[in-house]
Amino acid sequence: MMEQGLELEQISEPVREHDAVAALERAFGDPWDSANPLGFTAILAADERAEMLAAGERMLDELGVNAEFVPREYGGRLHRLDRMMEIWRAVFRHDPCLGLGYGASSLIAAVNVWTAGSTAQRRRVAELLLRKGKLACAYHELEHGNDLARADFEAMPHDDQLLLNGGKQVIANIERADAFVLYARTDRSSGSRSHSQLLVEKSALAPDSVSYAPRFASVGMRGVPLGGIALRDCPVAANSVLGTAGRGLETALKCFQVTRVALPGMFIGILDTGLRLTLRYARQRTLYGKPILDLPQTRAVLSDAFADLLLCDCFTTVVARSLHVVPGAASVYGAAVKYLVPQLLIDAMSSLSAVLGAQFYLRDGEHALFQKLLRDLKPAGFGHAARVTCQMTILPQLPQLARRSWLNADPAPAAIFQLGQDLPPFSFQRLALSAGGQDPLSGSLTAAVAQLRREHQQPDIVALGQVFVDRLRTLKDVCAELPPSELSVMASPRSYRLSAHYATVLAASACLNLWLHNRHHPDPFLRDPAWLQVVLHRLRARLGQAQPPAPAQFGARLLAELLERQQDSLGFDLAKRRLPGWGRSHLNSPQSKESHDANC
Structure with a gap:
């Protein structure tokens, strides 16, 4: 070790x-x-x-x-x-x-x-x-959910200290953490400057002022200690406050721009293993006298799930890299990632469960890990910040984005798409509360389509890219005129759909440009437009357009790549790293002689 x-x-x-x-x-x-x-x-x-x-x-x-x-x-x-x-x-x-x-x-x-x-x-x-x-992050109060502005936990001045009073719930590692970041009310008046964040070391707390709640029972992430803490008249040093008092909400909103990208990017590993388990199963199980891997429906589910994994990796990777280069747009891009990627991952895993049939919910046996992965993935959609909260981050910024950026923004620097290109160091201090109408990723979409058109290359991809440019044009016309009543939590479902479609357009730009800027990459699969064709077709479907799926040969190309990577113990994401622990010895285990039931 x-x-x-x-x-x-x-x-x-x-x-x-x-x-x-x-x-x-x-x-x-x-x-x-x-x-x-x-x-x-x-x-x-x-x-x-x-x-x-x-x-x-x-x-x-x-x-x-x-x-x-x-x-x-x-x-x-x-x-x-x-x-x-x-x-x-x-x-x-x-x-x-x-x-x-x-x-x-x-x-x-x-x-x-x-x-x-x-x-x-x-x-x-x-x-x-x-x-x-x-470390633990003590934000959550069950009574208020994601509404941080209403948090009741208090850290009020007392002499030259702060007195902590209140409770926090469903906090990972709160009991065993060495220190925790605490979100607390430091001013009883209303307004956005009434809360602060504190760095609290457990060793400095008076033991008789602290109590812990039993673990909250959960469906997924059973092993993670999700506990609660209550503090009563617990003194801490006044210099425990992070930054300027009263700016806790501001700090939280900036930090979400990082974690809303990083966590979904990590959760992609769950789908990677879910795909491996399903491939293993599809090779072993037979139905109607042949491996279920030979069934067209099974092959389609596998190739689509692989496409969704690549899509999620493209979007999270491009946005993560953009935070280094154009951090001013991070408030919108981070929210778009957290809105779209968890749902794509969950949908892909749910589709794979249909291939596994009755095996997917069994808690023992050769494929028992799948049900754990599916349960553990579900919190990606609501944990830390719910998907609808991310839409609420995007909504108020849509009119300014429509007026200042869409269809006329300069494209993003090529470095955010070039996988081999190094980046300047990331600076947390450059994060901003609002994008201020900046959206270079939409500029990159229009620029990419225009470039391919000039080059007279890939007409099918040009046509697909134009679908998203046209949707951006429609969004521009509609969002520029949105009234204030449609920019708040009380907005109509139609306005929430606008934010969803915008996130989809950003994802399409990330995928198209990542392929475009890596056409000389050493990996021939990454250079191949087949994966991009499938990804863009799937994103187009999320715009509500009733269109045929990608041509079958592109799905077949993805499936061939997937099987080759499994055979060679390679990761299914963009990096395609060799995975030394996942050897070949288990690929050819004896096939079950039993035919699987119709559930598969």
């Missing part, structure tokens, strides 16, 4: 960054080996006990992966958001509970400190994480 830890520690040099995923995969080992303490058997057993996988946490400790959440200037390895997502995607590929309960919980808290904390607070959090500590 320690040799693997040293290998991961040495990846700070850019030339070795690709080793991080391989090091994690080697540490996890063969997931199909029932004797592997980090394999699927052990992961499922921990899920049945509603516990974190202790061996997994020890392994991640030894690898020092918390360093991926700490900026380089404070001794960590965080300098590229897309790289961080890919590394933690490897953890989600094996056990989403480890991904959330060990990793993402600390990330959600830490970004608030990197954004608004003092130098001393940042150094302290960096020290905690690099020493294998854990």
Whole structure:
């Protein structure tokens, strides 16, 4: 283990960054080996006990992966958001509970400190994480849900301190965290400056003023300790506040721009494994005398799920990279990712469950992991920030975007699409509350279609791209005239659909431009327009247009690539990394002699 830890520690040099995923995969080992303490058997057993996988946490400790959440200037390895997502995607590929309960919980808290904390607070959090500590983010109050402006928990001045009073619920790791970021009311008057964020170390709390609620029972993420905390007249130092008092909501909204992209990007690992399990099943099971992999419907479901995985990776990768280069647009782009990607992932996994039939909900047996993955994926749609909340972030900005950017914006810098291109360091301080009408990604859509038209290349892709340009033109005409009543939580369903269609147009731009700017990439599949054809057809369907699916030969090309990657133990995402633990030995296990029932 320690040799693997040293290998991961040495990846700070850019030339070795690709080793991080391989090091994690080697540490996890063969997931199909029932004797592997980090394999699927052990992961499922921990899920049945509603516990974190202790061996997994020890392994991640030894690898020092918390360093991926700490900026380089404070001794960590965080300098590229897309790289961080890919590394933690490897953890989600094996056990989403480890991904959330060990990793993402600390990330959600830490970004608030990197954004608004003092130098001393940042150094302290960096020290905690690099020493294998854990953070929690105490935002949630069940009574108010995602409405942070109404949070009741108080941190009121008392002498030269603050007194904490109130409760927070459904908080990952709250009882075992070394420190937590607390969202609290610091002014009893109404308004947007009535709340602050505090960095609270558990060791500084008076024990008799703190109590913890039992774990909240959940359908998914059973192993993640989702608890609650109550504090009564609990004093903390006045300098616990992150940044300026009264700007807690502002800090939270800025930080959401990062986590709304990073978490969906990590959750893609769940669909990766779901696809592998379904492929394994489809190779083994027979129906009507042949493997169900030979059935056209099965092949279509598999290729479509692969297309959706690529779509999600394109969108999250491009937006993550854009935060480095055009961070001013992050409020819109992050919300669009969180709105669209979780639903695509959930829909793809649900489609795969139809291939598995009765096997998909069994909690034991060779394919039992699938039901856990499906349960663990569901919180991606509402956890941390609900999808409808993301639409509410986009809605008020639509008129300004329509007037200032759509159809006349300059395209985004090519670097956000070029996978081999390095990026400037990410700066949390450059995040803004509003995009201010900036939308270079829509400018890139119109520019890409125009470029392909000038080149007289790929007429089918030009035609598909034009569909999204035309929809953007329609959105421009409608959104520019939206009245104030349609820009709030009380907006009509029609206005919410406008935000959904806009997110779809942004995703189409990300996919089209990623393909366009990587036409000389060493991976021939990435250069092949077949995957883009399928992705754009699927996105077009989300605009409500009744159109035929992509031609069958494109789906066949995707399925061939999928089967080849499974055979060669390669990731299903854009990076296509080799996954050392997922060997070939289990691909050719004896096929079941039993015909599967009609549920498949």
